[in-house]
Amino acid sequence: MPWRQSxxxxxxxxxxxxxxxxxxxxxxxxxxxxxxxxxxxETMWVRTGKEQYLRLTKFFGKLFLINFAIGVVTGIVQEFxxxxxxSDYSRFVGDIFGAPLAIEGLLAFFLESTFLGxxxxxxDKLPRALHAACMWIVHVxxxxxxxxxxxxxxxxQNPVGFRFNPDTGRAELTxxxxxxFNKVQMVTFPHTVTACYxxxxxxVLGVAFWLMIRxxxxxxxxxxxxxxxxxxxxxxxxxxLGVAFTGDLQGKVMTEVQPMKMAAAEALYDxxxxxxxxxxxxxxLDGSEEKFSIKVPKVLSFLATGSFDGEVRGxxxxxxxxxxxxxxxxxxxYYSPGDYTPVIPITYWTFRLMIGLGxxxxxxAGLILWVTRRSRVPGGRGWVWLAVSLxxxxxxxxxxGWIFTEMGRQPWAVFGLMTTATAVSPGVSVGEAxxxxxTLTLLxxxxxxxxxxxxxxxxxxxxxxxxxxxxxxxxxxxxxPLAFAY
Amino acid sequence: xxxxxxxxxxxxxxxxxxxxxxxxxxxxGMLLPVLSRSETERxxxxxxxxxxxxxxxxxxxxxxxxxxxxxxxxxATLFSGFYLPLLVxxxxxxxxxxxxxxRAKQDDARWRARWDKAIxxxxxxxxxxWGVAFANIVRGVPIDANKEYIGNTLTLLNPFGLLGxxxxxxxxxTHGALFLALKTDGDIRHxxxxxxxKLGVGTAVVAVVFxxxxxxxxxxxxxxxxxxxxxxxxxxxxxxxxxxxxxxAFIGTFAAIAFAVxxxxxxxxxxxxxxxxxxxxxxxxxxxxxxxxxxxxxxWVAVLFTPIVLL
Numbered sequence: 059m060p061w062r063q064s065x066x067x068x069x070x071x072x073x074x075x076x077x078x079x080x081x082x083x084x085x086x087x088x089x090x091x092x093x094x095x096x097x098x099x100e101t102m103w104v105r106t107g108k109e110q111y112l113r114l115t116k117f118f119g120k121l122f123l124i125n126f127a128i129g130v131v132t133g134i135v136q137e138f139x140x141x142x143x144x145s146d147y148s149r150f151v152g153d154i155f156g157a158p159l160a161i162e163g164l165l166a167f168f169l170e171s172t173f174l175g176x177x178x179x180x181x182d183k184l185p186r187a188l189h190a191a192c193m194w195i196v197h198v199x200x201x202x203x204x205x206x207x208x209x210x211x212x213x214x215q216n217p218v219g220f221r222f223n224p225d226t227g228r229a230e231l232t233x234x235x236x237x238x239f240n241k242v243q244m245v246t247f248p249h250t251v252t253a254c255y256x257x258x259x260x261x262v263l264g265v266a267f268w269l270m271i272r273x274x275x276x277x278x279x280x281x282x283x284x285x286x287x288x289x290x291x292x293x294x295x296x297x298x299l300g301v302a303f304t305g306d307l308q309g310k311v312m313t314e315v316q317p318m319k320m321a322a323a324e325a326l327y328d329x330x331x332x333x334x335x336x337x338x339x340x341x342x343l344d345g346s347e348e349k350f351s352i353k354v355p356k357v358l359s360f361l362a363t364g365s366f367d368g369e370v371r372g373x374x375x376x377x378x379x380x381x382x383x384x385x386x387x388x389x390x391x392y393y394s395p396g397d398y399t400p401v402i403p404i405t406y407w408t409f410r411l412m413i414g415l416g417x418x419x420x421x422x423a424g425l426i427l428w429v430t431r432r433s434r435v436p437g438g439r440g441w442v443w444l445a446v447s448l449x450x451x452x453x454x455x456x457x458x459g460w461i462f463t464e465m466g467r468q469p470w471a472v473f474g475l476m477t478t479a480t481a482v483s484p485g486v487s488v489g490e491a492x493x494x495x496x497t498l499t500l501l502x503x504x505x506x507x508x509x510x511x512x513x514x515x516x517x518x519x520x521x522x523x524x525x526x527x528x529x530x531x532x533x534x535x536x537x538x539p540l541a542f543a544y
Numbered sequence: 545x546x547x548x549x550x551x552x553x554x555x556x557x558x559x560x561x562x563x564x565x566x567x568x569x570x571x572x573g574m575l576l577p578v579l580s581r582s583e584t585e586r587x588x589x590x591x592x593x594x595x596x597x598x599x600x601x602x603x604x605x606x607x608x609x610x611x612x613x614x615x616x617x618x619x620a621t622l623f624s625g626f627y628l629p630l631l632v633x634x635x636x637x638x639x640x641x642x643x644x645x646x647r648a649k650q651d652d653a654r655w656r657a658r659w660d661k662a663i664x665x666x667x668x669x670x671x672x673x674w675g676v677a678f679a680n681i682v683r684g685v686p687i688d689a690n691k692e693y694i695g696n697t698l699t700l701l702n703p704f705g706l707l708g709x710x711x712x713x714x715x716x717x718t719h720g721a722l723f724l725a726l727k728t729d730g731d732i733r734h735x736x737x738x739x740x741x742k743l744g745v746g747t748a749v750v751a752v753v754f755x756x757x758x759x760x761x762x763x764x765x766x767x768x769x770x771x772x773x774x775x776x777x778x779x780x781x782x783x784x785x786x787x788x789x790x791x792x793a794f795i796g797t798f799a800a801i802a803f804a805v806x807x808x809x810x811x812x813x814x815x816x817x818x819x820x821x822x823x824x825x826x827x828x829x830x831x832x833x834x835x836x837x838x839x840x841x842x843x844w845v846a847v848l849f850t851p852i853v854l855l
Contacts, residue, residue: 127645130598131638137608138634141623148623149691152616153834160609161845167602179595228616231838483624485692490627501635505642512649 067491071143071482074495076464078135080457081502085129087456088449090200090251091258092122095293097193099286104186109524110282117521118262118286119177124512126174128505135498137163143491147471147481154213154220154231158206158238166203170196181527204254205247212243214472215463216315222475229475242315245308252300253416253459257452259297260419263290264448265517267426271441275520280435282521287430291423294448298420305413306361313362313370316473318380318398319466320362321373322405331369333358339406373399384474400468408462415455422448547839548829551614552816554846555607556809562603563674563712564801568794569593569600571720573640573667576660579724579735583653586660590644592727597644601637613842617691617832618816625685625693626677629700633670640666671716672709676700679708679754682808683761684818687825691832694821704757711754714747715778715804719797722781726790737785740793744782751778755804762811762818770807774800 096118103111137159140148148155176184177192184192213219219236220229231237266286269275275283313320320326326333335357340350359368371379380398422444429436467473471481572593580586612619623630643662650656683704686695721740725733755771763771781796812818816832819825833839 123645124649127642131641134601134605134637135634137605137612138623138630141608141612141619142627142630143624145620145624145692148612148616148620152612152619153838156609156613156616156619156834157838157842157845160606160613160842161849163602163606163609164846165849167605171598171602175595175599230835231841234837234841483620484690485624485694486627487696493628494631497631497635501638505638508642508646512646515650 066488067486068479068482070488070491070495071486072478074143074491074498075139076461077495077499078132078139078502080460081506082129082132082136083456083460084453085125085132086200086204087250087254087257087452088125088261089122089129090197090204090254091256091293091297092118092125092261093193093197093200093258094255095258095262095289096122097190097197098289100190100193104190110285112527113282113521113524114286118265120516121261121265121513123178124509124516128509130171132502132505142494143483143486144471144481145483145485147476150228150476150481151213151472152228154217154229154237155210157231157234158210158213162203162206166199166206169199169202173199186527201251204251208247208250209238209240209243212240212246213237214470215246215312215467216240216242217472217475229472241311242308245304245311249301249304249308252297252304253452253456255297256294256301256416256419257456259290259293259295260423260452261290261449262286263294263423263426264445264450266290267448268442268445268517269520270435271437271445279521284430284433284435287426291427291430294423295420295427298416298423301416302420305416309361310364316467317371318373318376318400319405319463321371321376322400322402322466323409323462324358324370325402325406326358326370326372327374328372329369329375330372331359332356332367333362333370335361337410373402398469400466405462405466408458408465412455412458412462415451415458419448419451419455546829547836547843548614548833549814550843551610551833551839552809552813552829555610555614556806558603558607558610559809560802560805562600562607563805564798565600565603566597567671567712567716567801568719568723568798569597570667570671571716571718572724573663573720574671574717575720575724575736575739576667577664579721579732579739583656585732586656588728588732589724590647590663592724594644598641601641610842614834614839615816615827615829615832616834618827621687621691621693621817621827621832622681625687625695626680626700628697629673629677633673636666636669668713672713675712676705676709678712678805678808679705679758681817682758682812684815684820684826686821687817687819687827688821689825691825691827704761707750707754707757711747711750714743714750715797715801718743718747718781719794719801722785722790722794722797725785726794733790737788737790737793740785741782744778744785744797748775748778748782751775751800751804755807758808758811763807764811767807767811770803770810774803774807777803 096115099111099115099118102108103115140155140159173192173195177189177196180189180192217229218240219231219233221232222228223230263286266283267290270280270283270287309320324333324335325339332355334353334355337352337354339352356366358370360366362368362370377398384398426444469477469479471478572589576586576589580589608619611622639662643659643666647656647659647663677700680700680702683702685693685699688694718740721736721743724736725740728736752775755774759768759771777796778800781793781800784790784796785793814829815826816829817827819827834842
């Protein structure tokens with residue numbers, strides 16, 4: 059295949075992967091985080107019998123389902139695109155990567171779809187505690203789903219438990235437990251899941267806060283929204299602290315197994331001891347020349363090594379090291395001139411945006427807890443803007459985090475084993491790949507407009523009046539078509 | 545039995561489950577504009593599959609994942625080779641899935657009419673294309689020595705492939721009509737049953753031609769037996785519909801699809817994707833498989849967790 063063409067195909071395939079995966083992961087954390095909060099609301103209703111908890115359950119349940127639908131349908135593409143655009147990757151790693159993906163499908167999809175179905179259609183058929191349990195099981199399903207897919211991703215960051223078989227030309231699994239308990243996975247899963255709780259919490263917080271301070275909201279309902287604000291804020295704050303803590307652990311493991319990614323996160327060209335962390339830098343476009351920078355001494359050393367005086371290796375030294383270990387970079391012709399080096403401005407800024415937005419959201423949650431203490435209700439335009447931004451900012455932070463970790467792994471698809479350039483499907487034409495990326499991007503854009511429109515509509519409407527759910531012991535009371543109107 | 549054979553069988557079971565189950569909701573989706581004449585009837589039609597369609601769709605996700613894990617080469621060749629048809633199927637499934645979820649979320653006739661179109665086309669397209677894809681898998685496609693598919697989309701649109709598409713389309717339509725007859729009442733039930741009988745006769749003709757052709761290309765005695773069972777089940781189903789025994793009729797089309805797909809997998813075995821260029825290039829259950837260690841782990845996971853999930 060001509061060189062030029064393979065480059066184009068690689069670009070297109072990478073853009074598609076980036077677009078559809080980031081898009082998919084906008085919805086997933088909301089699903090994971092919100093399923094727990096909704097299950098919590100419903101559990102509180104079952105235990106206290108207070109109307110407000112059931113109203114909150116149903117209100118956020120509706121928003122949850124709108125969001126869940128997009129997460130599910132875009133998940134289908136995720137599973138198929140490895141074979142479609144990355145067939146050589148699939149051949150090379152299928153023996154290892156396929157298993158967690160398939161187990162995810164078997165366990166998590168069945169659990170999620172079955173129990174969410176029971177939850178949607180079971181209001182008048184299941185005892186209340188059992189109905190609430192369904193949502194908890196959905197939540198467990200989403201966590202399992204996350205665990206297996208993150209184990210697969212962690213293997214790409216730090217391949218373990220395998221051997222390269224020269225006869226078949228592929229990586230083959232030798233130790234499944236090593237893959238499941240990869241040390242990268244041990245920090246990635248907690249980091250991702252706490253980020254999901256933070257995202258779900260901030261969603262509930264933002265929506266409830268907006269409804270609480272909105273003029274149109276009936277005064278009788280403000281106390282209910284206030285409850286959701288307090289719960290959402292508490293979840294966001296606690297989860298936010300968890301994100302920071304696990305992120306710190308993750309940084310240290312990352313420095314150990316992928317030192318280049320940490321160097322790229324800081325645009326640290328030469329090894330420093332101790333290394334400073336820059337909050338903000340203006341440099342040349344390729345990131346190699348620095349014009350202006352605000353630096354905090356020793357912080358990078360701490361993030362990377364746990365010690366304020368630790369040594370952090372720089373991009374130039376690592377590049378020489380990698381060249382010696384892996385030979386000339388097979389992807390060098392594509393990534394020239396920075397062989398073995400990710401695109402530095404992207405890793406630098408996504409790392410900062412991820413952390414900055416995360417801290418901002420956790421801080422905002424803390425602030426809101428403070429200003430709503432002892433039944434106070436704040437007012438003013440600034441608060442409205444904060445409320446509107448809260449559901450969105452964690453989503454952006456999640457996206458930046460994934461862009462950082464995936465772009466920071468480049469030029470590797472599987473670190474140290476397979477470059478992204480060699481992972482792409484050799485048999486797919488540029489025309490086919492272009493058709494695919496354009497079709498999916500346009501489709502996803504339309505879906506985003508529809509989804510946001512629906513969300514806004516249902517948020518504006520607020521929680522419905524309390525209706526006592528029918529007692530399942532009395533059996534179905536009406537013969538109207540199923541209550542959940544399709 | 546070899547673990548590769550076990551996993552080939554499991555994947556076959558997943559596809560059989562998928563076609564038997566999603567087959568009727570594809571059929572119902574396609575019949576939505578045909579059988580329902582008012583908004584209430586449309587609601588009734590959609591509500592028959594409302595609670596089940598996404599559970600049905602999970603089967604194909606698991607089949608895809610199991611193929612990736614157990615036969616990575618099959619997954620890679622198939623999905624990169626049948627690129628555009630798969631893309632179209634994915635788009636259809638996305639649009640269709642959202643249509644079920646979002647249709648009732650706005651009280652607006654035009655909004656609903658648009659989603660109804662999405663349900664119709666989102667059901668029609670995969671109903672045809674899955675048939676085209678499977679006919680081509682069984683017949684064989686050009687695969688080179690590097691296990692790469694070297695045809696293009698037009699290669700798949702050969703007469704045999706197209707007939708496969710028409711067969712699944714007709715089968716799913718009949719299956720869906722019988723499901724509606726079973727699940728609804730009143731006028732719409734009678735219309736669904738009458739249509740099922742008409743469709744069923746056409747389906748029987750198309751299916752018999754397609755299965756006979758398949759048998760001629762690659763069949764064995766075992767596959768022939770399954771194809772005969774499929775034909776018997778289908779004819780029995782149509783007869784039951786004629787006798788207004790909708791339950792038995794639905795079981796008939798359900799069994800017909802199950803037997804037919806079983807026969808296709810039996811005819812395929814031990815290949816998973818035969819090559820039309822050189823039999824040496826064919827992907828088989830052995831040369832496309834994962835290592836026995838991976839298959840062993842997957843088997844344990846399946847044995848331990850499938851019963852839990854099904855409970």
